[in-house]
Amino acid sequence: MLKVLAASRRLPANAAFSGRTAAWLHALDERLEEPIEITIAVPTAISRRAGMAVRRRPLERGDVVRVHGLRATSLRRTLRDLGPRLTLTESVVLADVALYKRLVRVDDLPSKLVEYVEPKAESQMETRLRMVVVLGGLPRPLAQVAIYDSNGVFVGRPDLYYPAQRLGLEYDGAIHRTTLVQDNRRQNALLRAGVRLLRFTAADVLGAPEDVVRIVRSALGIIPPFGGYGGGETPVPFPNTEVKPSSADGTVGVTRWESRSLPSTYLESRFPIRETGLKALTGPRARPA
Secondary structure, eight states: OHHHHHHHTTOOTTEEEOHHHHHHHTTOSSSOOSSEEEEEESSOSOOOOTTEEEEEEOOOTTSEEEETTEEEEOHHHHHHHHTTTSOHHHHHHHHHHHHHTTSSOGGGSOHHHHTTOOTTOOSHHHHHHHHHHHHTTOOOOEESOEEEOTTSOEEEOOSEEETTTTEEEEEOOTHHHHSHHHHHHHHHHHHHTTOEEEEEOHHHHHHOHHHHHHHHHHHHTOOOOTTSTTTTOOOOOOTTOOBOOOOTTSOEEBOOEEOSSSTTOEEOOOOEEEEEOOOOOOOOOOEEO
16 A cells, blocks of 8 residues: 555646556455556646556546545446456456445446356455356356255355256365365255355366366266367266255255265255345445545
8 A cells, every 4th residue: 555655646636546556446456466557637748657557548527536535547437447458257356346345336337247247256266266167158157145954044155056956166265274164064064955066276267267167067967069178078967966846935955966075975855945145245435536
C-alpha cells in the first residue's frame, strides 16, 4: 500500500489508478502487480511518470471512484480495461471475486464473461478449476452446494458438484495443510453421505489441465470425443451407482456406489440427501469520486 500511496502524490489531477492496480485496490487481486498503472484523461500532454505504466484514455463520468481515499477506475471500467489484456479464465477470476463480494452485478460485466461467471465461487483457484472443466468441454458443475444427511445435519460443501453423479470437486490450497484434521473429517462425512470426491492442487489446475479434464470426464462416465483431452480412452461408467428420481420434497436417494477414493471399498447409503446453495457474502462498495 505504501507504494500506491507514494504514487498517488505524483498523480495528475485528471488521472486515476487503473488496470491491475485498480483491481488490487478493489480487493480483486491478491497481490499488487508491478508497475503501478494509471490512466490519464485525454486530452493531456503527460505521457510518462517514473515507475508507472501510463495510459491516456477518455475517462467518462462514473469511470472514477474513490477507494481507500484514492482515485481509481470503477470496477466496471477496470474489468472492461483488463478484458483485452487477460485470458478469459483470468477475466472470469476477477469477475467472480467482484460478484462474490457483491461489488458489481452480473449486468455490469462485459457480455463475454456473463455465461462463465459464478457469484458463489469462494476462491480464485476454485474459479480456475471450474474454468478448466468447462473449457475442457465438460458440463458445468454447481458451486458450493450444501450437503445434508437424513437428519438434516450439514456434512459438507464441495467447491464444485455434479448432483446426478454425486461427484464433488475440491481445490486443495495451502490452507488445507493447516486444516488437515477438519478436512479429513469433512471428507469422511461426505463419503458416508454417498458423495465421491476428486481433489486437485495448483499443480494440477495450472500445470496439467488436460489431466484434470480427463479425470473428471472419467468420473462422470462421459466418453470423450475423438481427439479430445481423453486421448481416445473410453472411461468405464459406474455400474454400482444409482441415483433415484427426485422426491416431492426435493431430496434424492442414493443406493450403493463405488468409491474411487477408497479402491475396492463399497459403501451402502440410503440416506436422502438435500442440497442447497450458499448465499454470497457482502463486501464493501466503493463510493463515487
